[in-house]
Amino acid sequence: MSDNIDLKILNEIEHMCMLCVEQMYRLPTSLPSLIINEQNYQWNDKIEDRNRRDFTRYIYVLSTIHRLVRTQSRMNMRELFYSQVNLFHQQRISDSIVEQIARHLCVDRRQLGLVATAKGFCAGNLRYRIVRSGEIIDCNQLSNGQLIVDDDVEIIETENHITFILVVEKDTIFQHLLNHGFLTRYHGACLITGRGQPDHATRSFLFQLSRVYNETPIYILTDCDIFGVLIASTYQSTFDDNDRHRLRWLGVWPEELLSLCSLSISQTLPITDERERRMISRFIQRSDISDEWRQQVSFFEQHQRKMEIEAIYENGTKKLIDDYLHDKLMGHRWL
Template identity: 25%
Template sequence: MNLALLNEEMEKIERSIKEPSEIIDVFRNHLDKILDIIINKNSTQELKFQSLKELCHYLIVMRVSLDGILNDSYHTKREIFYMNQNIFQKQENLNLVIKQFSHNIQIQRKQLHIISASKGLVCGSLILRKQDIELDLLQLTSQGKGLNITEFMDEWQPEIYGKWILVVEKETVYFHLINEMHQEFLQNTVLITGKGYPCYATKSFIKYLSLMNPYIPVYYFGDMDPHGYDILQQYAFGNAYTSHELNNIPWIQWLNSYFPLDQLQIKKKNKLNQREIQLLEQIKSNTNLPEEWKQIMDNKEKYEIEDMQFRNLSEFVLQIMQRQDCDLLY
């Protein structure tokens, strides 16, 4: 990493920010702060760089974002990485810088014209319309998959003709529920998976769906382990880096908490490993921790959805959601 690269990135940014617009003004002010750090060494807790390498990484992300904004084009995180692979070395390094940059200037990543490859999936009782195009996802569900969730889902007008939005932690559970082909379940449920920890696009789409259909409850169904609960918290409240993205879903309900625990048959329970215990210690600080989690903390045990014995998983989940509907009536 050398000064020539740093100067080159800085010059490209300075040329770009001459274009007048509100978002460019944000970039211009942010660059002034960076220059103040370089010249006067006035770093702040929010904006500081431990090395020249960190600063170069940051400026590359800033420059690529500007390029996308000015040319009305989008770059995927993977594309940016391969364009600068010798600089970032690992995709995780780039991802962290993008999060930091988006957080520091308080602009959502999509507005920065930096997007992710499709990760989440959606199927079930949902129609999407755009101009003269209409997609009935229940028909796609019968083909065994559904639709990839992208960061442009808000360009579609959604119509939910079912009763619930169900977000499942795992892709395997998503396909299991589809393959059972329980018609009452599929015809009444918009089924979504974020394939583990949710990406920006998946969270944004779920919130968009929910806001467009405010009377449809949103449930989350995940493993009974620290990661399963932490993923729920990411959907509901995000983290320090994502607070500005405005895609949190604090009204999402934890379906597991409505399970009749005395009726569940668990094939096996495993002890938490050290990493899970550490995560559990962080979760303990949550004052709204459900009673079921106090039991997990005491026993330091976990079980996955696959460890629960069901005659038919979709029928079981359907009954739980129907029961919640009945409870709301009384």
């Protein structure tokens, strides 16, 4: 099936380019020329420079995709942009062209040989195979975690089942938990971070993991601000209505700001940015969130305070694991 799709992509690209070349060669030879991939093409003098540039960009991306598919190679979206910085100027332009071509060909971007720049990390009691290369990744053997690639993977179910999956917002918290023995204390756990708003690869990886371990609870830990709540909401939207309840927001909850042990008001921050305030108001008005989440976010409006997770272990490196997370996990306190 994959070979048929690759052949379809190659044939379609070649057909599109042939039509373009045929049209160009019908133009009078006295008109200005444009060089695309070392080929000289003739242009109508009524075509504006902007259109010439847009066309060049499109043809360049098409030729790159043709090479990647033909050679079964991979290139990340960042590499594509940097391969012709002066042509694209901004990465969003090259990204947009790729998405246009993917929609036109009715295929996934990864089938064009273009993948997102790896962003998320995973660690813990987990093994998986990268389908394209056959490489098997054993996350138990990695001390600093494994980069989650934007590629098709197959989760390998192990004899020792994953006891729970903890998704953390920040890479700093991910590394802190690894460095201070979280996976030693919770031997069967799996840690994941999207390093901020999760990309497609991280969300897809989490979803596949949840399908294999379909009874394993999934917890998410974020900063206590509207951005953390939105990140938790993004992860939750990865799942359909039947499975969404499996992802549970562990904290840090707004209502905990003033009650956390040893937390002083100086460790919380005022909400002064108008953009944040508008985001809070819009979130409260959403119809697709639970009453519990709405109540938590309403705390931001009432008290105008927020906090980063780092404040919990500011005065002791074990506080986050030994006190906060342990009490949550053992006390089954989540939303």
